[in-house]
Amino acid sequence: MNAPLPAGVLTTLQVRIRAIRWQAEGIHAFELADPEGRELPGFEPGAHVDVHLPGGVVRSYSLAGDPAERRHWTLGVLREAQGRGGSQAMHERLRVGETLTLGAPRNAFPLAADAAHSILLAGGIGITPLKAMAHALAAAGRSFELHYCARTRNNAAFLDELQALVPEGRLHLHFDGGDPAKGLDIAGLLAEPAPGGHIYFCGPGGFMKACAAAASHWPAGAVHSEHFKAPEREKPAGAVDGSFEVKLARSGITVQVGPEQSIVRAIELAGQRVPTSCLSGLCGACKVGVLEGEVDHQDFILSDEEKRTCMTVCVSRAKSACLVLDL
Ligand code: FES
Known part of the structure; x- marks a missing residue:
């Protein structure tokens, strides 16, 4: 090689x-x-x-x-x-x-280094990041279990590999035939927070909601998720509906962002480009530093720590009349 x-x-x-x-x-x-x-x-x-x-x-x-x-x-x-x-x-x-x-690979869904046990919950194609986690956990000899939910066995990808890689008795397959009531009892599974345990989930909207609700009493730092499709959005309280101003500190450009316009689009119209991918607040490709102003964060990817200094300009907006970005 x-x-x-x-x-x-x-x-x-x-x-x-x-x-x-x-x-x-x-x-x-x-x-x-x-x-x-x-x-x-x-x-x-x-x-x-x-x-x-x-x-x-x-x-x-x-x-x-x-x-x-x-x-x-x-x-x-x-x-x-x-x-x-x-x-x-x-x-x-x-x-x-x-x-x-x-x-280049980017990771917004990392494994916790210190988990005593990891519970991986995959819904459908949400298996993909969790499969990579299963490889890493198995190779490191760390304790984990994987619950893989799909409509039928025919809808479940990578089964042969998962069966070879997940330790005996730790791979749980749940085929509901299209009726979630016949699938995994997520609330039952997560009823008791395990000391030192961490939960990771990825899947379609209903599955994500069910996992988030079932894990709501777990310590916040022990619950990790990644959406592959943006959930239905509720209008955040206090969000500014109208236009606002965005100043690009490095290029000295000021743009007006209209009520129906994204910051990315407004910046593009001013002749500047920000890298983008999902345009849904899921991937982090458009993350930029915020120097001034109050952000109305609408993404599903930034940590609370990152939200203090950064924003995703594809979906997030301003709560203040003006934002100054490190662009
Ligand atoms: S382009 Fe993916 S989060 Fe903005």
């Missing part, structure tokens, strides 16, 4: 699609390798990458493979007929042997 790609300095990298495998009903696994055969950069379990698709479309997908595997990365993608077109492009336009541009 050639010298590895330098980690930490990459913003994008080229990969070759080494294989596309049917994984489950509507789910393909994409195996991606360096075109020159070099090792890929390392990534943390829970991380995702931006995939630059034909037509300038960028979508984020979790890295589902073993983080210790440097010869190839694996993405698991569910084809969503009602989606915005990214997953359809992945399924219908990409072919084995083609090259793709990816963003």
Whole structure:
């Protein structure tokens, strides 16, 4: 194998699609390798990458493979007929042997280093970041269990790999046939907070809500989640509905953001660009530093710590009349 790609300095990298495998009903696994055969950069379990698709479309997908595997990365993608077109492009336009541009891995869903036990809860395609976590936890000999909920066995991806990797008795499969009442009793499972235990969940909207409600009495720092689709938004109390001003400190530009406009769009119209991917407050690609002003955070990714100094400009807005951004 050639010298590895330098980690930490990459913003994008080229990969070759080494294989596309049917994984489950509507789910393909994409195996991606360096075109020159070099090792890929390392990534943390829970991380995702931006995939630059034909037509300038960028979508984020979790890295589902073993983080210790440097010869190839694996993405698991569910084809969503009602989606915005990214997953359809992945399924219908990409072919084995083609090259793709990816963003460097980013992680907004890290494993806690000190968990005495980890409970991983996956709903459908939400298995992808949790599978990478399962690889890492198993390799480190750490205590964990994985609950994987899907409609039927045919809808559950990566089953063979999971069965080989999760310790005996720790992989729990729940097939509800489309009726959540017949699925995992999430409230029952999380009824007793385990000392030193951490919970990680990823899945569709109803599943996320059920997990969040069932974990509401666990210590906040022990509950970790990642949405792959933005939940229905309720209008936050006190949010400014109208326009506001955004000053870009480094370029000296001031833009007005209209009531129906995102900050990203207003900045673009002024001739500046901010990197974006999901445009839904899920991926963190558009995170920028905030120097002045009060932010109305509407993302699903920044930690409370990050919210003190940063914002996602694709969805978040201003509570104050003006924001000054480090741009
Ligand atoms: S583009 Fe993904 S959070 Fe803004």
